[in-house]
Amino acid sequence: MCARSVSSRAVVLDQSFIGRTYPPGTPYQVSREKIAEFATAIGDTSALSRDPEVARTAGHPDVVAPPTFLTILTLGVIDKLATDPDLGLDYSRMVHGDQSFTHHRPATAGDRLTVTTTIEDIFARAGNDFLTVRAEIADDAGEPVCTAKAQLVVRGEDA
Amino acid sequence: MKDVTKGGAKGTVKGAGKGTELPPLAVDVTRADLVRYAGASLDFNPIHWSDRVATSVGLPGVIAHGMYTMALANRMISEWAGDATRVLSCSARFTRPVVVPDDDQGARVEFSGKVTDVTDGIATVAITAKFDGKTVLAKATAQVRV
Numbered sequence: 001m002c003a004r005s006v007s008s009r010a011v012v013l014d015q016s017f018i019g020r021t022y023p024p025g026t027p028y029q030v031s032r033e034k035i036a037e038f039a040t041a042i043g044d045t046s047a048l049s050r051d052p053e054v055a056r057t058a059g060h061p062d063v064v065a066p067p068t069f070l071t072i073l074t075l076g077v078i079d080k081l082a083t084d085p086d087l088g089l090d091y092s093r094m095v096h097g098d099q100s101f102t103h104h105r106p107a108t109a110g111d112r113l114t115v116t117t118t119i120e121d122i123f124a125r126a127g128n129d130f131l132t133v134r135a136e137i138a139d140d141a142g143e144p145v146c147t148a149k150a151q152l153v154v155r156g157e158d159a
Numbered sequence: 160m161k162d163v164t165k166g167g168a169k170g171t172v173k174g175a176g177k178g179t180e181l182p183p184l185a186v187d188v189t190r191a192d193l194v195r196y197a198g199a200s201l202d203f204n205p206i207h208w209s210d211r212v213a214t215s216v217g218l219p220g221v222i223a224h225g226m227y228t229m230a231l232a233n234r235m236i237s238e239w240a241g242d243a244t245r246v247l248s249c250s251a252r253f254t255r256p257v258v259v260p261d262d263d264q265g266a267r268v269e270f271s272g273k274v275t276d277v278t279d280g281i282a283t284v285a286i287t288a289k290f291d292g293k294t295v296l297a298k299a300t301a302q303v304r305v
Contacts, residue, residue: 034199041199042230043160043186048242058242067233067246067301071226072201092216096225098298100250106243151252 013129013154015122017087022080024114027140028073032063032109039066055108062109070107070137074099074148077117077135081152089131090154097130097151104144112140120149127156160192160265172240175282175305181272184235188223188257189265196227210261218256225253228268228295232286235270236301247281251299257290266290272301280305 032052039049047054048064055063082091107113114137121132130153137146193207202224205212213221229251237243259266269289276283286299 038199041192041196042227042234044234044237044243046237046243048244060244064242064244066230066243067237067249068226068230071230075200075202096253098250098252099226099229100248102248103244103246149250 013087013089013122013124013131017119018122020119022077022084022117024116024138025076025080027112027114028076030065030107030109030111030113034072035063035065035069035109038069038072042066042068052109060106060108065107067103068099068101070101070113070146070148071099073113073115073137074135074150077115077133077148078150078152080117081119081131081133089152093155095153095155097153098149099151100149102147104146107137107145111145113137113145129154129156160189161187172245172282172303172305175274175277175303177274177277179274179282181235181239181274181284183272184231184238184270185267186231186270187265187267188227188259189263190221190259190261192265193221193223193227193259196224196230200224200226202226219258221259221261222256223259223266223268225251225296228253228257228288229299231268232270232272232288232296232299233301235272236284236286236303239272240303240305245304247302247304249299249301251286251288252297253295254297255290255293255295257295268295277305 036050082089116136118134120134123130133150135148139145207224210220233249271287272284274282275285282303282305284301288296
């Protein structure tokens, strides 16, 4: 179906990957500039995401990330899974099924964040593979910042 | 993107109660917006900028990032709440693509939200996102400290 598809493997992913954890890589440094860039891209004009003084007056340590900003980190997770040769995900057939973020505290500029990824579930339904992935995002001190969950759907050949 | 209507302004979070409707938000999403979002989010999947690739995988054309639609929905909520950090959690299922034409007008996506519950100072907001008269997000909700 897609020219980039090089895999003709069977559709069902190996369920033994359930529970597999990918350790955190290099920490992601949240910058004021990236928060402002992301806010601009979604049309968010709030000073809380741009002006450190306004953010501090509102009780935050620095400018605050919009609610879905950490997608930047979870995309890295998806890339990590997509390039795991053992898992054998066909990226060209993969779509994002759902996404959630549970914030344990707001992410702000100055945070150094790491992501630990766990494959929570793998199942097949109606010819498609479904992967549920959990990303635990923590700060430098190891304190939880956000739990992000995504369901990835790998469409079967005939789906 | 061009805002057709603004979120925010009316209504305070303090007045939030079950049944409260959020100020709606309508956004005309253009290709330029998708390019900007791709750069900001680091999601460079070509189905969000290349008609050639999008059609080769069976899509009608370039589609918006599902996460972009989710971000706009939560912007509506942030503007209503007055502070993005009041959004304690959010989730959405991506059910239908938003097809973005290569013109200056773009694709109009319309968002609305309604408080379905308030418990212990936390409101649950049910979000509706529509493109071309059809919902593009399912089970889209946010928990908001009010």
